Amino acid sequence: FALDSAGVLSAGKLEGTAVLSNGVVVPSVGTRRIALENVGLARSLLVQADGTTYIGSGNDGKIWKLVGDVPTLFASTGELLVASLAIDADGTLYAGTLPKGKIFAIDKQGKVGLFAQPKDAEHVWDLVYDARRKTLFAATGPQGKVFAIDPKGKAELYFASKASHVMSLALDKTGRLYAGTSEDALLLRIDAPGRAEVVYDFEGNEITAIAERDGKYRVKGQPLWPGRYPLEALNEIKQTLGPYNFQALYQCSPILTENQEFKPAWYKYIAQDELDMMETTNYLTVDTAMS
Numbered sequence: 001f002a003l004d005s006a007g008v009l010s011a012g013k014l015e016g017t018a019v020l021s022n023g024v025v026v027p028s029v030g031t032r033r034i035a036l037e038n039v040g041l042a043r044s045l046l047v048q049a050d051g052t053t054y055i056g057s058g059n060d061g062k063i064w065k066l067v068g069d070v071p072t073l074f075a076s077t078g079e080l081l082v083a084s085l086a087i088d089a090d091g092t093l094y095a096g097t098l099p100k101g102k103i104f105a106i107d108k109q110g111k112v113g114l115f116a117q118p119k120d121a122e123h124v125w126d127l128v129y130d131a132r133r134k135t136l137f138a139a140t141g142p143q144g145k146v147f148a149i150d151p152k153g154k155a156e157l158y159f160a161s162k163a164s165h166v167m168s169l170a171l172d173k174t175g176r177l178y179a180g181t182s183e184d185a186l187l188l189r190i191d192a193p194g195r196a197e198v199v200y201d202f203e204g205n206e207i208t209a210i211a212e213r214d215g216k217y218r219v220k221g222q223p224l225w226p227g228r229y230p231l232e233a234l235n236e237i238k239q240t241l242g243p244y245n246f247q248a249l250y251q252c253s254p255i256l257t258e259n260q261e262f263k264p265a266w267y268k269y270i271a272q273d274e275l276d277m278m279e280t281t282n283y284l285t286v287d288t289a290m291s
Helices: 006-011 231-241 243-250 272-276
Strands: 017-019 025-027 041-047 053-058 062-067 070-076 081-087 093-098 103-106 112-116 123-130 135-141 145-149 155-160 166-171 177-181 186-192 195-201
Touching (some): 062 081, 081 135
Parallel strands (some): 081 123
Antiparallel strands (some): 017 025, 053 081, 081 093, 093 103, 093 123, 103 112, 135 145, 145 155, 166 177, 177 186
């Protein structure tokens, strides 16, 4: 038989391997089972750079700490379920729970304290910490709201979706916030408080997780759809269109990073209460898109 493309391998069965977009076969992820004693449900997972893993569980709201293959009880919230976990730059662990929508802060010794309880939230489905803004974002239900929580635990509404639940959150490398919803399974990019754009409308009824990273099983620089646009064709298109137009039309990013007049690293973020104490002038500009 002829093995001349990655698609040919789809007729076979992969065991412990994966196929990259260029046809290279590499070892895939492995799985093994680690039991948590008397735990009915493991709902949330947070893996640290050193491999230490925190696991949020139910039905008694406990958090387990996994080092290697050895789990130990780290903290107990007293709630029904720990549905989400996040950690800040100082090592404080945050746990979002249900059914009362409470968010707890846990120090390195496992001491638990109530940190925030966003208004009208019953479920805290996801948490993500933005170190630049020193803000904890919380995805909640049943009113489909995202809250921004300052270091003192003050929770303010950041975005209200039309869904019953915002199920997942993620930050990209530039600090942009993404959210996944229930019902219509929309992936939203939240550009500012109260303002969001639909990035994609997925099939299904909810988005339960979002990851922003280079694909593990696609070589960097390889085309996403080589059967339609091989790399050579994309390079020719880029030469014809020029880098700006190519970036806009084929990369969905109309501004080249190296050509940005305002670099993301220059931005300074402050809390709302700090802004309220400043004497500022507000300006509004409108682009009517008319010519």
